Amino acid sequence: MSDNDVKQDVKQTVIGAIKAIRNGPRAMRLYLEICAKCGTCATACPVYYGRAERRYNPAERTDIIRRLYRRYCTLSGRLFGPLADAKDLDPAELEEWRKIFYECTGCRRCALFCPFGIDHSVITRKGRAILDKLGLTPETMKKVVDISLRTGNTDGAGEAAFRAAIEFLEEEMEEEHGVPIKIPIDRVGAEYFYVPPSGDMLVNPEATMGIAKVFHVLGMADHWTMSSKFFDGANYGLFTGNDEHMKTDNRAYVEETKRRKARVMLMGECGHAHRIMKMMMEKSRWWGDLPFEITNCMQWTAEHIQAGRLELDKSKNPQPVTYHDPCNFGRSCGITEEPRIILQASCADFREMYPNRAENWCCGGGGLSAMDDIHQFRMEISGRKKLEQILATGATNVATACSNCKHQLTQLMEYHQQQIEVGGVHDMLSRAILVGGKAAERKEYT
Amino acid sequence: MSGTVGGAAGVIILASAVLLGVRRLMVPRAREITGPADYLILLLIAAIIITGNIMRFGPEHFDLALTRAYFGTLAIFGNPLDAPALENRVFLVHMGLALVLILCLPFSKLLHFGGILFTHQLIRRQ
Amino acid sequence: MSESRARQVDLQLDGDGFLKTMSSWTRSMAVEVAERNGIGPLTDDHWKVIAFVRSSYQTYRTGPPVVKIARHTGLSAAQICRLFPCGVVKGAYRLAGLPRPAGCA
Incomplete structure (x- = not known):
């Protein structure tokens, strides 16, 4: 294939993805149609606060997608082109996309303040999804997704490392309190299956000690378990925009919960992991009816504190x-x-x-x-x-x-x-x- | 009564349009994301307002009753061509631009004026 | 000075300044990486941490948490943070020649 052919190919992929928006969620189409360019999102955006430059303006970032959407999916854009703020894709811009779509933290603060509730993070994710389709996801992100799909956790840690970490935590707790406090591993039939982010196991393990102590104090040390293979709720498919990766990574955890025959999937202190489980997977019924419920460990602990236990x-x-x-x-x-x-x-x-x-x-x-x-x-x-x-x-x-x-x-x-x-x-x-x-x-x- | 209220509305809406324009030009976070379409829409609205105000406050006063007769003819599918309202050129421009605006509605960002009523509902559901 | 040393010690670093292959690690490489990151001069305490991080990695294929380093070296976490001002991951792991950890951690 000549250079030109490759460019055409890339362009077709991008345009195909843009056209597919028409068959996607209505909220997304609405976001693309009705932005009034009032600039309110910029006042809510941490990035724009950090530096007030055009490239960091949320509406400008999402306009990259919007201009293409207008060009290919709206009558006015097709007829009037630039007059209707429509613009065709120049494949050379994709290099810039790689930077610009990773300069949004996806925090959704703009959506809260936008008069229309436009969620720019959704459009940012669309941009990243297109990049991913072209194999243009930044190397570091690609690496994390690969490792996660291969090993089940984003740090690529093996079972030995996990067991060593648990053993260390048990020693620490025994030293702190003078009594053995257990962290059960791979138990079947435990009521709670605890899924922390792997960072909480390997780098900041104190949170896991906190959880173990709560179970111990409640006399429920036998009622929970962790998994030696699935101890990382982190799911980078959300960040790269690749739905397939996100669902594959997610499914492994749902299956593991079923294998453990747990009644409750206790999500750890990991924001996006909890959101994917609770707000996306459970709500949209990715895997049908679940034989367990999903709770966050903070909700669980707070309940016991309030009950005075x-x-x-x-x-x-x-x-x-x-x-x-x-x-x-x-x-x-x-x-x-x-x-x-x-x-x-x-x-x-x-x-x-x-x-x-x-x-x-x-x-x-x-x-x-x-x-x-x-x-x-x-x-x-x-x-x-x-x-x-x-x-x-x-x-x-x-x-x-x-x-x-x-x-x-x-x-x-x-x-x-x-x-x-x-x-x-x-x-x-x-x-x-x-x-x-x-x-x-x-x-x-x- | 209706004359006073209408006149006041004409002034207020003109001031609002000017303010919107000034804001778009002066506030960097709005200016840097503004494209031709945004300016065109604003100009269109301003032109409608200005022609409307000319009819009301201009030297050649335009009688509102004439528009009533004109729209009455339209409503019963009569022949509007010889309606006396159409003899006023400013009214022709005003009316023409208003029709353009209505034409634009479904194809431009002006959709937001309807969309605002259900975005939040839609987002919560999906 | 540091340029001439860079030529003596051939560092194969990835984009984030981590050694590409752990097996090629030498003490002089650690000194060089430390200098580039504004860490040091390296003391015995630094070497204690580096040695523990390396041995821990060789056993478990993952870097140890800071509390674990603290326990094994007898240093407090605060002391370790002072020894490696750009953090355990970026400082100690880097000097020890570990590959860059992947996830949020």
Whole structure:
């Protein structure tokens, strides 16, 4: 094939995908038809806040798709071309697409403030899906998806590593409390199947200790299990726009829950994993009726705290702590009060950052924190608002419930040389919970 | 009464259109995403408003009752060609542009004026 | 100075500054990577961490969490963070020649 043929081929693929929008969800078509270009989204966007440039304007980014949609799917675009803001594709632009569609964190804050509720993240994802079809997904993202589909977790860790991590956590907990606290693995018939993000197993394992302690205190140590093969809810198919990858990755976890004969799939502190399970897979019935329900571990723990079944010693966390609402929990899943219940019960000085809950600003890493090639962009542009927000609280500890946010925030604090610790919600609980009337005796971690 | 209210509305809507235009030109986050179609639509609306105001406030006063007769003829499928309203050139332009605007509705971003009523409903369902 | 050293030590790095092949790791490479990342001069504590990270990786094919490093080296997590200012993953793993971890972690 000549160079020209390849270009034509690429163009046909893109245009085919654009034309397919007509048969897709109506909300998507509406997003493309009715944007009034008022610029409100730009005021809500963390990236645009970080740097007010045209390329970072959400409406401009989505206009890349919109211009093509008008050119190929609307009468006015076909007849009047540029006068109707329609434009044909120049395959040379695709190189720019690779950057620009990965400069949106998909946080959906724009959708909250747009007068029409236009969700730019959906259009961004469409752009990424087209890139993926062409094999143009950035290498780092491609690598994570490959590893995840091959090994079942995004870190590519094997069973030995997982078992070693669990063993280590059990030793840690025994040392902290003087009693053995178990983390059951691969049990069949346990009531709860716990699915954390792999980052919570391998890098920030304290949250998992928190969960194990809650089960222990409730006398339910035999009622839950983890899986030695499926211990990572992270699903990068959401980020690359590839539905097939997303569903393949997801199915493995649904099947594993069935194999474990669990009654409840207990999702860990991972925003997008919970959202895919609860809001997409369950709601759209990807795999039909499920023999189990899906709950988040924060909802579960908060319920037990409110029922007075857990005792916590707040004085173990005397430092000022604030909570960063991960976009997927706060905006997309409505889980905002549960983490606060846990933190208020575990910390002596809990502080809100403003705005919060559904209106919270994105950490600036949304789905992109694995991409070190855009490290500077994440530190200086997309993360700027978050840094200001955190500093304004005066907190020395940021708790959040998303592996992605944790990674981004940790890097953000290091980059800007702030002595602020970043951790999970159950991390704080793990340090304060009373096991047999006694809180953890622990070395200083921070 | 209707004259006063209509006149006030004409002024207010003109001011609104001008403000929208000024905003689009002055606010960078809006200007940088504005394309020809956005300006054209705004110009079209401004032209309709201005011709309307000319009819009302211009030297050659236009009697509203004439439009009533004109639309009355249209409603009963009569012959509108000899309606006295059509002798006024400003009215012809005003009416013509308004028809263009209505034609544009389903094909342009103006759809948002209807779409706003159900986007939220639609999004919540999907 | 650092340029001349770069020529002495031939570093095969990926786009994120991680060694491409772990088996080619040498102590002088770690010194060179540290210098490029503004870490160091490397002390005994640095080497303790690097040695533990490497042995842990060789056993489990994944880098150890910071709490685990803290436990095995007797350093506190805060000390480790001071030793490797750009984070355990980017600092210690990089110096130890581990491949870049993939996911959100």
